[in-house]
Amino acid sequence: MTGRSRLLPGLRAYTLLYLVFLYLPVLLIPLFSFNDGTVVAFPISGLTLKWYGQLASEDALLRSLGNSFIVAGATAVLSTALGLFAARAYVRNKFRGKQWSEGLVMLPLVTPVIIVASAMLTLFMLIGLRPSLATVILGHTFLTLPFAVAILKSAFEEFDPSLEEAAYDLGETVLGTFRRVTLPIVAPGIVASLLVTFTVSFDEFVLAFFLSGDRPTLPVYIWSQIRFPAKLPNTLALGSLLLGFSVLLLILAEYFRRKTRRGAADAKR
Amino acid sequence: MSDNSRTGVLLAMPATAYVGLLVAAPLGVLVLYSFWTQTYIDIDRSFTWDNYRTAFTDPLVRHLLIRSIWMAGLVTLVTVALAYPIAYFVAFRTRNKTFWLLLITIPFWVSYLLRVFAWKVILGFNGLINSSLLSAGLIEAPLDFLLYNEFAVILTLAHAWAPFAILPIYVSLQKVDRSLLEAATDLGCGRAECFLRVTLPLTIPGIIASSLIIFIPTVGDYVTPALVGGSDGKMVANLIQVYFGAANNWPLGATLSLMSMAAVGVVAVVFVVLLRRAGRVIR
Numbered sequence: 001m002t003g004r005s006r007l008l009p010g011l012r013a014y015t016l017l018y019l020v021f022l023y024l025p026v027l028l029i030p031l032f033s034f035n036d037g038t039v040v041a042f043p044i045s046g047l048t049l050k051w052y053g054q055l056a057s058e059d060a061l062l063r064s065l066g067n068s069f070i071v072a073g074a075t076a077v078l079s080t081a082l083g084l085f086a087a088r089a090y091v092r093n094k095f096r097g098k099q100w101s102e103g104l105v106m107l108p109l110v111t112p113v114i115i116v117a118s119a120m121l122t123l124f125m126l127i128g129l130r131p132s133l134a135t136v137i138l139g140h141t142f143l144t145l146p147f148a149v150a151i152l153k154s155a156f157e158e159f160d161p162s163l164e165e166a167a168y169d170l171g172e173t174v175l176g177t178f179r180r181v182t183l184p185i186v187a188p189g190i191v192a193s194l195l196v197t198f199t200v201s202f203d204e205f206v207l208a209f210f211l212s213g214d215r216p217t218l219p220v221y222i223w224s225q226i227r228f229p230a231k232l233p234n235t236l237a238l239g240s241l242l243l244g245f246s247v248l249l250l251i252l253a254e255y256f257r258r259k260t261r262r263g264a265a266d267a268k269r
Numbered sequence: 270m271s272d273n274s275r276t277g278v279l280l281a282m283p284a285t286a287y288v289g290l291l292v293a294a295p296l297g298v299l300v301l302y303s304f305w306t307q308t309y310i311d312i313d314r315s316f317t318w319d320n321y322r323t324a325f326t327d328p329l330v331r332h333l334l335i336r337s338i339w340m341a342g343l344v345t346l347v348t349v350a351l352a353y354p355i356a357y358f359v360a361f362r363t364r365n366k367t368f369w370l371l372l373i374t375i376p377f378w379v380s381y382l383l384r385v386f387a388w389k390v391i392l393g394f395n396g397l398i399n400s401s402l403l404s405a406g407l408i409e410a411p412l413d414f415l416l417y418n419e420f421a422v423i424l425t426l427a428h429a430w431a432p433f434a435i436l437p438i439y440v441s442l443q444k445v446d447r448s449l450l451e452a453a454t455d456l457g458c459g460r461a462e463c464f465l466r467v468t469l470p471l472t473i474p475g476i477i478a479s480s481l482i483i484f485i486p487t488v489g490d491y492v493t494p495a496l497v498g499g500s501d502g503k504m505v506a507n508l509i510q511v512y513f514g515a516a517n518n519w520p521l522g523a524t525l526s527l528m529s530m531a532a533v534g535v536v537a538v539v540f541v542v543l544l545r546r547a548g549r550v551i552r
Contacts, residue, residue, distance in 0.1 A: 089281035115489055115526045205381065
């Protein structure tokens with residue numbers, strides 16, 4: 001093996017370069033959010049926190065942040081609830097049309113968002129549903145469902161079905177088993193799904209742009225700010241906060257996902 | 270029907286119905302709209318082929334549709350070509366694979382809008398590259414070929430889609446039976462030949478998966494062409510948005526959405542067939 005790797009010294013160098021390419025834009029945002037000057041250039045002219053301070057007084061920003069929390073929260077709950085049932089069925093049950101149903105539920109992952117957005121807008125307007133946070137929630141639930149199903153499927157795959165059977169044998173009802181056996185074991189998976197769907201919805205732009213009407217979500221607000229060069233430092237500061245927030249949520253999600261695995265292993269013992 | 274399968278149908282029903290409804294109903298409405306006409310603020314609901322006639326004869330539509338597919342194809346090619354060695358490296362040359370996969374996927378969790386914005390900041394006229402080169406005295410005037418063109422769009426999207434390209438290829442590389450490679454080496458295959466005739470054909474399913482995952486959303490991408498594409502980099506999604514927004518011609522926008530979807534479908538199918546055949550030929 002080592003002999004072979006020595007034959008490919010370029011591959012390691014290429015991988016390092018690629019990682020620089022991946023991380024450069026991501027690290028650039030927080031780095032320049034502390035920059036005193038308004039121009040993004042090396043060398044950095046001085047360190048400051050003033051751009052962060054200015055964010056707190058932007059009313060439109062705070063309103064859109066509130067809207068985003070409502071949308072992402074509702075989306076997370078809805079798509080995780082739908083995903084929970086579906087994932088359990090895909091892992092535990094055999095039924096006709098299972099593959100077909102699974103394929104359909106994963107479809108939002110590979111549909112161009114602009115088509116989903118334009119189609120939903122036309123539908124909602126036709127049936128008299130005015131663009132609002134509710135329509136964004138409906139759209140985001142559609143978009144995030146594949147993520148919920150994928151995460152929850154792996155949660156169900158890791159736990160032993162004989163535990164549920166044992167509960168039935170001991171006289172527990174279907175609902176009782178679900179509440180007292182299934183739910184506690186897959187709970188970390190549920191939390192992971194809530195966190196990931198929340199993050200995806202919180203970041204989603206195109207659908208929100210089409211469906212939010214006069215109540216912009218945070219990405220729609222950011223979109224309106226990106227146009228103005230004078231707003232650049234504030235946008236960088238806001239971006240850094242969001243970046244930190246997303247990373248925090250995902251670390252949490254990963255933690256809970258691993259906990260499912262450990263919980264499942266403990267239960268088997 | 271057994272109990273097990275009845276429960277399965279019952280549990281899978283809400284999610285399936287939800288997605289099914291939100292796929293079928295909006296598409297149905299799009300089809301309806303594409304046969305209607307916009308009359309200032311109202312919709313004339315009498316049947317007409319006019320939108321399709323306009324869309325097919327309008328040179329701008331044809332131009333943007335062809336360019337979107339061409340750009341999406343280029344983006345797919347570049348992204349997959351750049352990603353393949355990384356997937357290969359992680360699959361064959363690393364011990365702690367989970368760590369490497371995590372390392373590759375972390376940037377993906379930063380808001381897409383912000384990542385595109387970051388590239389704009391890097392490549393822009395007053396951006397990172399230009400102002401740094403200027404202050405270092407390496408150039409006299411800002412380079413203007415970095416931003417607002419197809420290059421910027423391809424670079425940005427190659428960055429945005431990186432994990433989507435790496436992961437499926439990585440999975441298919443992991444599945445390659447290592448003893449096949451040993452057998453090929455024992456039979457006198459050189460390393461390059463071994464890769465071209467054993468590894469590469471066996472990873473075609475992974476390449477197809479990553480290509481489709483990248484190609485399909487890219488045709489309909491709105492943010493990147495709007496932010497870094499300039500007037501030369503605009504794609505069909507930007508036009509669709511104009512029809513649904515400022516131009517207020519929803520029927521034409523609906524027609525364009527449907528045409529894009531059909532075009533994406535046709536190109537994707539042709540691509541899969543061609544690549545499968547290519548895999549058989551090189552083997």
